[in-house]
Amino acid sequence: IAFTSTGRKRILVKGSHVKDSDPIDYVAQQVAGHDYFDKYQVFKVANKEEIREKLERLEREAVTERSCYKFALLYMKAGQEQDENLAYSNVEEGTSPAYREFLTFLGDVVQLKGFQKFTGGLSTKSAPTSLYTTFQEKEIMFHVSTMLPFVPSDDQQIERKRHLGNDISMIIFKEPGFSVDVSIFFSYFTHVYIVVEPVIGDKGETFYKVEVANKRGVSPYGPYIPKPNLFPKTAETRAFLLAKLINSERAAMYAPSFKSKMETTSAKVLTDIASSVICESQKAKLKSPFKLSFKKREDDASHSASLTKNIK
Numbered sequence: 001i002a003f004t005s006t007g008r009k010r011i012l013v014k015g016s017h018v019k020d021s022d023p024i025d026y027v028a029q030q031v032a033g034h035d036y037f038d039k040y041q042v043f044k045v046a047n048k049e050e051i052r053e054k055l056e057r058l059e060r061e062a063v064t065e066r067s068c069y070k071f072a073l074l075y076m077k078a079g080q081e082q083d084e085n086l087a088y089s090n091v092e093e094g095t096s097p098a099y100r101e102f103l104t105f106l107g108d109v110v111q112l113k114g115f116q117k118f119t120g121g122l123s124t125k126s127a128p129t130s131l132y133t134t135f136q137e138k139e140i141m142f143h144v145s146t147m148l149p150f151v152p153s154d155d156q157q158i159e160r161k162r163h164l165g166n167d168i169s170m171i172i173f174k175e176p177g178f179s180v181d182v183s184i185f186f187s188y189f190t191h192v193y194i195v196v197e198p199v200i201g202d203k204g205e206t207f208y209k210v211e212v213a214n215k216r217g218v219s220p221y222g223p224y225i226p227k228p229n230l231f232p233k234t235a236e237t238r239a240f241l242l243a244k245l246i247n248s249e250r251a252a253m254y255a256p257s258f259k260s261k262m263e264t265t266s267a268k269v270l271t272d273i274a275s276s277v278i279c280e281s282q283k284a285k286l287k288s289p290f291k292l293s294f295k296k297r298e299d300d301a302s303h304s305a306s307l308t309k310n311i312k
Contacts, residue, residue, distance in 0.1 A: 051273060054269065054272070054273050055273070066138075067137070067138055067139060068118040068120075068138065068139045068140075068141075069138060069139070069140050069141075069245070069246055069249060070120030070121065070140070070141050070142070070143060070167055071140065071141075071142050071143070071167055071168075071169050071170065071171065071245050071249075072142070072143050072145075072163070072164035072165075072167040072169070072170035072171065072190065073103075073106075073131065073142045073143065073144045073145065073164075073170070073171045073173065074087055074088070074145045074164060074170060074171070074172050074173070075087070075090045075095055075099055075144075075145055075146050075173050076090075076172055076173070076174045076175070076180065077090070077094075077096075077174070077175040078175060078177050078178050079178075081178050081179065081180055081181065081184070082181075082184060083184065084184050084185050084186070085155055085156050085157065087145070088145055088156070088157040088160050088161060088164075089150070089155075089157055090145060090146055091146060091150050092146045092147070095146055096175060098175070098198040098206075099173055099175075099198075101198075101206070102173055102196065102198065102208075103131055103144070105233060105238060106131065106133065106142070106238065106241070106242075107131045107132055107133030107140070107142060108131070108132055108133060109129055109130070109131060110129065110130060110131075110132045111128065111129055112124045112127060112128060112129060112130055113128065115132075117132065117139060118132075118139040118140075118141055119141055120141030120142075120143060121163070122141065122143070122163070127147055127148050127149060129147055130142065130143070130144060130147055131144050131147065133242070135239070135242040135243075135246070136243075138246065140242065140245075140246075142171075143163040143164050143167055145160050145164060148160045148163060148164075161187075164187075164190075165185075165187040165189060165190060166187075166189050167189070167190060168189065168190060168191055168192065168248070168249045168252050168253075168258070169190070169191070169192040169193075169194065169245050169248045169249050169252070170185075170190050170192065170193050170194070171194050171195075171196060171241075171245070172193055172194070172195045172196070173196050173197075173198075174195060174196070174197050175197075175198075176197055176198065176199070180193075180195050182195075182213045188257075189258075189261075190215075191214065191215040191218055191248075191252035191255055191257075191258055192212070192213075192214050192215070192218065192248040192249070192251075192252055193212070193213045193214075194210065194211075194212050194241070194244060194245065194248070195210070195211045195212070195213070196208050196209070196210055196241075197209040199230060205232065205233070206232075206233040207230050207231060207232055207233065208230070208231045208233065208237060209229060209230055209231075210225060210229050210231055210241070211225070211229060212225060212244070212248075214248070214251075214252075215252075215255065215257070216255075216257075217255035217256045217257055217258075218248075218251050218252050218254075218255045219251050219254060219255075220251075221244075221247040221248060221250070221251035222243075222244075222247060223240055223243055223244060223247075
């Protein structure tokens with residue numbers, strides 16, 4: 001797998017003679033003859049922990065199948081549908097029992113101090129508690145607006161937006177009686193909004209009305225919303241929502257706007273690796289050299305295969 005500033009390239013090389021030469025030199029010679037790399041130069045780098053960590057980080061960020069996810073969760077009530085700043089200003093004391101019930105339905109409220117599992121970038125200094133769960137051997141941390149610090153002097157609640165606005169997918173839990181227009185949210189990073197509204201049945205049972213809005217360029221992904229879009233409060237509904245969240249993030253990574261951001265980030269990481277670890281004295285003497293680092297790994301699953309199994 002060759003990592004370039006514009007993405008990944010899979011190259012198949014013959015390995016029948018690799019035992020007769022240095023594996024790195026052999027693979028470099030094979031790849032350098034490929035038309036895709038005829039304008040690049042190859043550098044052989046020292047086997048250092050620093051470069052291994054950077055390459056592993058680059059590879060993890062490029063793979064859609066991950067074991068840890070972070071999602072935003074925003075609480076909204078009537079009168080806030082025209083101003084995202086009002087929604088970001090809600091505090092826990094002003095929330096409804098239905099909202100608090102939904103949080104415990106979705107995951108577990110955990111104390112962040114001493115928390116040893118996935119934190120989603122949260123620290124004990126930024127929030128004392130958060131919402132955490134697991135699903136199909138994956139860890140999920142929610143950035144819950146009402147659990148993050150509230151700053152009375154900050155009308156925009158920048159600290160809260162710094163977390164929620166940098167998540168790809170967001171759940172908006174809205175109280176009944178109004179509609180949500182997601183265009184009021186000015187996040188360049190968030191691509192998917194899943195709106196959840198509590199509905200009380202004739203016998204007092206809880207249902208959730210679920211609607212989804214995607215930014216342009218996000219391809220359809222399952223599990224799909226049925227008609228009517230009303231879900232009972234069951235374990236199956238919880239699994240449906242978590243699968244929908246995970247798949248929404250994976251689908252969003254293929255959207256043109258998000259893909260370009262990922263390419264920019266990857267290019268910066270590659271430039272950093274090249275400037276910090278490449279040894280000029282170790283330049284390989286190749287006829288058609290290239291300038292890439294790569295490592296052996298299994299082929300990624302296709303986009304469609306990478307989606308979490310749909311909940312039926």
